[in-house]
């Protein structure tokens with residue numbers, strides 16, 4: 068598809084680990100408000116691709132632009148400042164921080180108390196602001212907390228009653244929810260979700276799908292990695308299928324699910340993550 | 355260049371190789387342990403010292419021949435090593451990875467103190483009769499001692515090679531070093547492997563102690579730390595768990611030192627080692643011999659913060675406690691008041707360290723360097739005529755800036771590397787103070803530092819200085835708690851919990867680490883500066899490695915990150931041995947045991963980590 072008009076454009080992304088090429092010349096373009104899913108068997112390179120886009124890893128070749136600005140291989144915090152928020156496949160909440168503090172870290176890029184532009188003295192000013200807390204700092208803090216509470220309330224009564232508990236005490240599913248809340252707090256231009264329902268049971272998955280659907284309805288730009296293909300098919304505007312580091316198919320859900328290369332890739336692999344046997348749901352969906 | 359060429363380079367090379375093979379003996383043990391147990395054994399230098407004294411007992415007291423002495427020393431060293439594993443390391447199996455490292459620091463203190471108690475604090479001679487041979491080669495010579503040491507080193511290396519490559523246990527050791535799971539499949543228990551490795555390391559370390567004693571005809575109960583650091587530098591050069599690399603690293607370090615001394619003089623000897631260490635950590639953290647690494651090293655979480663809620667003390671109890679402490683001078687015992695003043699100065703230092711080691715999660719073993727910077731800054735400024743009040747503030751500010759700048763190289767390090775890096779930085783600061791004679795008067799130290807006073811009000815009476823220090827502790831404790839409840843506290847803790855996730859959400863972690871070290875440096879600087887005016891004399895050794903370890907013990911006792919905990923623990927740790935004078939003699943034993951028992955039984959400290 069055309070590069071023009073894309074919010075995020077990645078071209079020729081390549082990452083090698085020793086002998087293997089985990090991501091091999093992948094192109095990816097996302098329009099504003101689009102919901103793009105990336106599917107593929109285990110080890111296809113999906114997570115690595117997202118790591119490269121959001122700065123956790125450095126690519127060997129390729130280029131990423133956000134609204135035409137080059138963000139290739141920027142440090143993760145710079146990429147976050149550019150408005151890309153991502154969740155992690157294996158969950159990376161701050162265990163000893165409360166739910167509230169986890170979400171407030173998500174607000175960090177917007178915190179004016181942390182954004183002194185005065186050269187040289189910026190560190191001193193930041194410490195003094197934290198010590199003295201003049202009215203604007205207090206007001207900002209209160210506003211952020213109110214907003215964090217609203218975001219946390221997105222998840223119904225799953226998180227709100229536990230808002231002051233450290234996240235290590237939460238269930239696995241709740242920690243995944245905290246991660247998404249933290250990502251939303253960044254006000255992302257692009258939200259990247261890496262297997263948000265991994266390890267969740269059926270009803271939890273359905274609940275999460277509902278929430279992600281609501282996020283989509285708000286007009287957000289979302290990139291999703293997911294093995295649960297029913298969910299992918301229902302949510303996505305467009306799907307990209309990967310195998311062995313390469314894009315093997317791309318198109319609407321209907322196009323991708325009928326693509327013989329996709330079915331082949333899924334059937335050819337014995338191990339597929341997630342609970343549902345993906346190849347089965349893929350072929351069922353095709354009927 | 356004429357004069358450079360005329361130096362006896364051959365002799366320097368020989369002595370470099372000889373000293374290098376001793377470093378290599380030390381390094382091999384450290385590398386084996388690191389490979390198998392993923393741990394830097396800070397007690398390794400103490401095993402070296404124990405070896406040298408057992409060697410003295412055999413060779414001098416009992417008059418055994420050299421070969422028998424070597425065998426006894428090796429066996430005894432092996433037993434000591436195995437006991438360290440059994441008693442101090444194995445019980446910590448399920449704790450965070452930094453726990454065993456801290457435990458080995460405790461073991462080292464205990465072993466050193468035992469040697470002190472049995473043999474006294476002074477070095478003694480270790481004369482061993484060797485044939486009085488000297489071979490002349492070109493312009494240089496090689497003596498029997500050089501050959502003995504080199505040959506013992508080579509024999510040890512061969513024995514180790516045979517063990518590692520031709521015995522079942524040895525192969526299991528190698529397999530474990532490469533991949534813990536693979537070893538388990540070989541049917542050899544991990545405990546047996548760990549114990550074997552500690553035993554071998556102990557034997558090699560003890561032999562090294564004996565050889566150094568013979569080489570210099572002198573053994574010293576205070577040598578532990580220095581030699582352990584040399585071994586550590588060697589494995590950093592060689593690539594941590596790489597055994598042949600450790601031998602190469604030892605020889606390289608020996609040669610660097612030898613040539614460095616030839617060119618710049620002996621007082622710079624240790625500076626080379628630490629400069630090499632720091633450069634390696636920054637430029638080639640995987641060692642000189644590593645191939646380009648394909649896979650990111652598994653991130654080691656360096657934190658020791660347990661999942662336990664800190665003890666919350668109600669405000670009225672804190673106020674009551676502060677009032678009680680303020681009333682100490684009313685007891686009318688000036689000595690007690692002095693002890694408490696000292697304890698409160700430690701409390702300031704511990705508050706500073708608990709911020710970086712606890713809240714931020716960077717376990718620093720070089721914190722005394724910040725005290726030294728503050729002390730020297732204030733001493734020099736006030737001796738140049740500045741009023742003390744201004745000296746204190748400027749010293750604190752200087753320490754804040756230097757604290758952030760000096761530790762900056764350690765910010766990209768993780769886990770154990772932070773401990774090594776901060777240790778190296780701390781030692782470099784001490785060595786710079788020692789060698790920058792024009793500013794610091796070198797080993798003479800600074801005399802006649804003006805006593806405490808604020809704007810003409812004298813504060814040097816026992817009670818006045820006590821209240822002054824107490825006021826500082828209270829003010830900075832309140833400031834620190836206020837910071838911890840702000841966005842900074844949250845951000846620092848997030849960096850500690852998961853630096854990568856924090857970065858992913860826009861936290862520039864290096865900047866925030868710098869902020870923490872800046873504030874911590876300010877507080878530590880004040881503590882050091884006030885100490886300087888209290889003592890009226892300081893030198894490069896006033897704030898040494900033992901000070902750093904002591905502050906760390908206080909911080910762990912109080913509960914990592916816990917401000918009130920740091921104050922309470924400082925009063926206990928710095929105060930108790932003074933109050934019970936019998937304890938004072940065995941202070942290191944007391945600190946070592948305290949550290950060991952704490953990590954084992956109450957890793958969250960008295961008040962819980964925060």
Ligand SMILES: Nc1ncnc2c1ncn2[C@@H]1O[C@H](COP(=O)(O)OP(=O)(O)OP(=O)(O)O)[C@@H](O)[C@H]1O
Pocket residue numbers: 084087089107108109110111112113114115116156340648649650
């Ligand atoms: N840090 C790394 N070092 C070496 N190889 C890696 C690293 N990270 C990923 N790989 C390899 O790259 C390939 C792609 O891995 P990646 O995690 O991106 O797959 P994925 O599509 O996300 O799979 P899954 O569905 O299981 O999450 C795999 O072969 C993996 O082993």
Ligand SMILES: [Mg+2]
Pocket residue numbers: 113114115156
């Ligand atoms: Mg993945």
